[in-house]
Amino acid sequence: xxxxVTGDGDGRRLVLLGAEHVDARRxxxxxxxxxxxxxxxxxxxxxxxxxxxxxxxxxxxxxxxxGLDPDLVTRLADPLFDxxxxxxxxxxxxxxxxxxxxxxxxxxxxxxxxxxxxxxxxVIHFDGDLENWAKRHDLMFVDAGDVxxxxxxxxxxxxxxxxxxxxxxxxxxxxxEAKVHAFRPADGALEHLAIVIGDPKPGxxxxxxxxxxxxxxDLLGSLRCDCGDQLKGAIAEIAAAGSGILLxxxxxxxxxxxxxxxxxxxxxxxxxxxxxxxxxxxxxxxERVYLPAAQMLRLLGFGxxxxxxxxxxxxxxxxxxGITVAERVPHAFPSNEHNESYxxxxxxxxxxxx
Numbered sequence: 199x200x201x202x203v204t205g206d207g208d209g210r211r212l213v214l215l216g217a218e219h220v221d222a223r224r225x226x227x228x229x230x231x232x233x234x235x236x237x238x239x240x241x242x243x244x245x246x247x248x249x250x251x252x253x254x255x256x257x258x259x260x261x262x263x264x265g266l267d268p269d270l271v272t273r274l275a276d277p278l279f280d281x282x283x284x285x286x287x288x289x290x291x292x293x294x295x296x297x298x299x300x301x302x303x304x305x306x307x308x309x310x311x312x313x314x315x316x317x318x319x320x321v322i323h324f325d326g327d328l329e330n331w332a333k334r335h336d337l338m339f340v341d342a343g344d345v346x347x348x349x350x351x352x353x354x355x356x357x358x359x360x361x362x363x364x365x366x367x368x369x370x371x372x373x374x375e376a377k378v379h380a381f382r383p384a385d386g387a388l389e390h391l392a393i394v395i396g397d398p399k400p401g402x403x404x405x406x407x408x409x410x411x412x413x414x415x416d417l418l419g420s421l422r423c424d425c426g427d428q429l430k431g432a433i434a435e436i437a438a439a440g441s442g443i444l445l446x447x448x449x450x451x452x453x454x455x456x457x458x459x460x461x462x463x464x465x466x467x468x469x470x471x472x473x474x475x476x477x478x479x480x481x482x483x484x485e486r487v488y489l490p491a492a493q494m495l496r497l498l499g500f501g502x503x504x505x506x507x508x509x510x511x512x513x514x515x516x517x518x519x520g521i522t523v524a525e526r527v528p529h530a531f532p533s534n535e536h537n538e539s540y541x542x543x544x545x546x547x548x549x550x551x552x
Contacts, residue, residue, distance in 0.1 A: 201228065202307060203322070203332040206300045206342040210321075211328055213337070214239075214304040217275035217316035222268050225318070231335065232320035235265040238274055239301040240316045244480030245292060248274065249281025255294030257302045259319070262290050266318075275316040277461055277479045278468075303342035310348060312455030315480040348385075353489035355384035358497060368430050369395055369437035376433075381494055388448040390490045392498060395433065396441030403524035405442030406503040407432035408491045408512055410449040413456055421536035422463065431531055432506050443498065445491045452476070453485030471543045483548065488512060492519030508550045 199219040205211040213228055217238060228236050238260045245252040245260070252258050260266075260274065270288065273279045281287065295301035304317035324331050332339035344351075360380040369376050379392040398404040409432065415425030429444075436442030451459030458479055465475035473483040495503065502522040505513060506529040513523045530552045533541050544550040 199224075201231075201337055203328065203335075203337050203339045204300050204303050204307070204342050204345065205322075205328045205339075206298065206303065208299065209325075210300040211324065212300045212304060213320045213322060214307065214317045216308050216311065216313040217271055217318055218314050220268055220271045220318050225266070225268050225271070228318065228320045229265075232322055234321050234323070235261070236318050236320045237261045238266060238271055238316060239295065239304050239319050240274065241305060241480040243477045243482065244275075244316065247280045247478055247480070248287065250287075250290060250292050253292065253294035256297060257295035257305045258292045259295050259301050260290045260292050262288060271318060275314050275480075277314070277465060280478065298342065298346055300342050303340075303345040306345050306348075307340065309454075309481075309485065310345070312458060314458065314461075349487050350489065352383035352385060352387055353487070353493045356381045356390070356490060356493045356497065357384075359389075364393075366393075366395075366433055366437075368434045371437050371440070374437050374440060376437075379494075379498070381490070381497070388490075390448055390494060391446040392494045393433070393444040393446065394498065395436045395443070398441040398443060398500070400499040400501075403502040403504045403522070404495075404500050405436055405439050405506065405527070406495070406500075407436065407442075407444045407506040407529070408447065408488060408516070409444060410447045410452065410486055413450060414459075421534050422466075423537055423540060424531055424533070427531040428529060432529065435506065435529075443495070443500070443503075445494055447486070447488075447490055449486045452483075453487070454479070454481050471547070472540050473543060473547050484511070488515035489519050492516055492521045495521055508544075508552055510549055510551065 201213050201215045242252045242258050245258040304319050305315050308317050309315050329339040359382045364376050364378045366376045374396045376395045382389045409429055412425035414420035415423045416429050419426055432444055450456045462475040465478050476483050502524050504525040504527055505523050506527045545552050
């Protein structure tokens with residue numbers, strides 16, 4: 199809940215704060231710090247949900263004559279509020295942010311923090327060393343370029359930091375053992391896992407499942423999704439085949455985080471489908487990246503896979519990451535009354551093949 203300072207290569211400098219942390223005191227503090235009226239940076243998807251004219255841009259910056267107030271900031275970021283509910287919005291002036299400018303970095307930082315993708319921003323009118331300015335005000339400084347490189351840098355700097363044999367209940371074929379390898383990036387952020395089952399040979403395409411963590415499905419056995427079935431089913435299928443790899447990525451909720459996934463579930467209970475719910479929050483339909491999966495495969499010595507997936511985008515993403523996908527192996531399970539609509543949406547709107 200503390201402000202952060204960022205600046206881009208063109209001299210645009212901001213103090214930013216996640217919109218969900220804004221209150222009257224923090225808004226006043228930002229005005230006092232910058233000497234200007236704060237603005238709100240949101241994704242273009244969120245601007246469209248609000249019924250605002252969204253310029254062709256990934257991020258839209260909203261300002262208002264007379265300034266924003268805490269209640270308005272909360273409404274603009276609140277996923278339960280849109281342009282058709284909660285009363286009319288005051289006149290707002292939207293403008294497009296540039297793809298790699300400080301405002302786009304501000305919204306990206308909220309995504310990295312697993313907050314709602316909206317940031318209160320205040321322009322810093324200071325031409326000196328910005329990092330020193332941030333230190334003088336007891337604030338963290340993050341260069342905008344580093345923000346945009348974060349996902350790529352995390353994938354490139356993954357290293358194996360631990361491994362152990364773990365007997366698995368669904369992988370008990372004679373002579374087939376499972377070993378869990380843990381990988382961590384240089385910045386110490388998200389850790390990803392590779393479950394190597396049996397003794398796969400690097401010379402041939404290895405049977406592989408890329409699975410994004412799902413607390414509700416994997417651990418609680420939620421019937422809202424098919425994640426638990428896919429996880430256990432993949433381990434069992436790999437074990438039955440004698441060898442393979444399951445890559446377990448720390449990308450809860452298709453990359454939006456557990457709290458935001460629960461917010462999306464609340465929207466689904468109000469009639470939104472899984473894609474519209476994400477977009478109501480301000481996210482893309484799928485925020486995941488698969489560079490960590492490709493890097494883990496390389497570190498384990500594999501460059502080609504037989505991929506257990508129904509998602510053509512996973513195939514394309516691994517290939518963009520330098521991994522050869524020799525075969526797509528279907529990976530579907532029976533639906534239930536709670537996830538039938540979810541699976542239909544994945545097929546009709548996300549292109550999954552069932």
